[in-house]
Amino acid sequence: MVRRYYHKTSYAWVWKLLALVFAGWVVYWGYNRFFVFDPDDILKKSVLKEKNFNTEVAEVTSPDKKIKAYLFRDTTNPIISISFLFKNAGVASDDEKHIGIANAVAALLTEGAGGMDGLRFKEELERKAIGMSFSANLDDFTGSLITTKEHQDTAYQMLNAVFGEPRFDEQDIRRVKAQLLTVLKQQREHPASILELAAAKEIFGNHPYSRNPAGTEKGIGSITRADLLEFVHNHFTKSNLMVGIAGDVTEKEAGAILDRVFGNLPDNGRIVFVRDGDTVFDGRVKNISYPSAQSVSEFFGRGVARSHPDFYPLYIANHIFGGSGLSSRLSLSARENEALTYSIYTYLSLLDKAPTIRGGFSSTPENFARVMEIVRREWQKMGREGVSEAELEQAKNYLISSYNLRFASIATIADILVYMQKDNLGADFLQKRNDYVRNVKLKDVNRAAKEYFGSNDTVFVNIGNFGDN
């Protein structure tokens, strides 16, 4: 007979284990419930809920001259803001002989028009609380007008006169030239602005983007009244104009405003197109010795245009990398964890002919090399590993929920309307934009990360003390 010995199986250990797991879960749950803050607890019970916000933009065409514009109607206050842009009329298009002329025109346009000299013109603006300003960036010439409903007629008439009959009185030209030459001096007074100009030279070489946006001594010095008038005639035309109107205006009124303000502009002008940039991103570092308390860095990598299919994926990758303020990877590493710098950031620079990923930081000399090492390490890591699902989620949450914040002032809204046209985003962009962000997939972001952070190198341009002679 075979005796079988059965091992008597006890399941007690299973129960013990289960009890232990359960107890662990209770502790974990309790800890989270009572000791870890969960923002959703508050949001779920919040009496303030999300609201529908009508961001409809109308496409307006003026009845007479068929000038097009985008209109965002907001009747909260009796005020109107108009932003406009003359495409390709910026500093990079300045005539070789008169570098700085776009900037000089911007400074001189409020110095009188028609029968009003500079002083009377400015008196009138102040008396009627009309804000009028012009500026030239590298690509375009831009301007803005803000007025109360009460004084809108005067405002439109004055802006129209600026385009049609700018004064450019000799004494104003002399004074503004002297002011601009002083700006050139002031640019040389602190390291960050010296660096900015040097970095443009290093990155863009012979391309017009390497120009000092304020102009050159020779260029400013050579500008005459005739040059200014020629600039206005060639650059302020209907064919390169884009207009955004925000505020207490109906579509019909907006059409009439367009004819009144911009109707007399010539149809076409003579515009110099700027060639594509040809920056080489090869990992080089240029150090400029300068006796300053902190050394300052600007760094660059290849970017994409606003209209490029990679724009949103790269925008998100950059947000995570260095675009999101104190929560970005760069900020967390260099500032929050190691306390090496006060600010470190990157952004997508959207110059028409040479988009880049651009960043900067400043730090005392003993920390500087370490911060640079962190930027490089994170840059390579972004190229190699991309971002995680959680980071993507977080970035999307911010980009989507923060979108309404940009509608705080009508002047900003008018600017957005102009850029919607410049970047061909369409009149329904404000309704679609959050979906563009929402629809970006992890693989898109990581492909863009690999493409722009991975296969490319950076260029660093630094100023300060580097321990050399």
Added chain:
Amino acid sequence: MQQTIRKVFLTVILTVGIMFLTERASAAELFGMREFRLDNGLQVIVIPNHKAPIIKQMVWYKAGGVDEDPGKGGIAHLLEHLMFRGTKKVKDSRFNEIISDNGGDSNAFTAQDYTSYHEAVDISKLELAMFLEADRMQNLKLTREVFEKERGIVFQERKQVVENNPVSYFGEAMRRTLWQEHPYGRPVTGMPEEIMKLRLADAQDFYDRYYAPNNAVLVLAGDIDVETARQLAEKYFGPVPAGKKIPQTAFPKLDKHFKGRLEIALPMIESPRVVKMYAAPSYNTDKSVIYPLSVLAQYLGEGETSKLYKKLVLEKKAALAVSASYDFAARSYGSFIISALPAEGVDPDDFEQMLEEAVAESVREIGRDGIEDIKGKMLAGQVYLRDNPNDAAYVAGAMSSIGMSVRDIENQAEYIKAVSYRQVAEAADALFSSAPSLTGILKPKEKK
């Protein structure tokens, strides 16, 4: 964060605010703000603005650089940074992360008279932002590790913002010279050697002394009605216990005969500056002259139609720019500042004389018509202040924090209207003849 602002920056904002006051609003208030107080002493200001479903929350503590003990320069600012580094409940520096996960922007700044924390959020996230501000009003938890990190960061901030910028450096030297023993003479960032000596206990001490609902103003500007704001303020800030009696900082009086001159030559400077700074009356020292002085600043040097601009830039061609500004929103003295860029080839010392004469001449020329015209400009466009809730929160918050009543904030247009040209002339005489003042000259140092 975050930013450190000096009084000069506030001046700009306030003068912009004042430029946009208006005539169309005979009875109109500047912002349409409403005020109430919780039992724990928290002052709440609500500025409804329904343009977009967004809101700006600002919490202003009536404590800043002036409240620091001697040798503890920079502690108010360092504490501002530490306020983002965790409380008993919201641990591990999660504040920014939580706000940004919810689409909000948060920041803070420290000034001499106050410290302000603010969030811009979609209206649906306001309660979260309110919870977080109420939480850090009472539950801040400091650790040595984050303290040391933030101390390093504010040290870097000072190097970046002040020492890497010769014009800021000059401004700091001017304030130190004019204000001398008065705490307005100390930089909000603290001096570098002071910063590195600060200790965790100093931050805790400053927090315990000054951070309490009875020493704070909550501003909510945006898509909210007053009743909802009241309920939510009660819900989140109501339970925060009032602090013990808040110590009041006593301000020394300046020597009224002080007329100083400071010349700084720096090798990197290429374009000289001339600045005149006056220790002027403020809302808290002499309310009766603040509107005459505001009109005076506008008359002398706001914009390119002002008297000094006409005389020095357009007629004499001695300057490329000149401006005047006046800040009355201060706990102690206010400040009146005239600054100019002498033209190429004009010696800054000679220019100082010309500026002096131009100011005296302008004061003599103050007349009824001219002043009515100036007032008209100041009153035009008040309605712009109702556009951006962020600006409204800032201006209203800064003014409330120095103790200005809601009535006085809202009725500024009326007060300006009531100013007579004689009052302007008298205020000008008093300011230029007997206020403590400093003339500062920043010029190039000859390179060897």
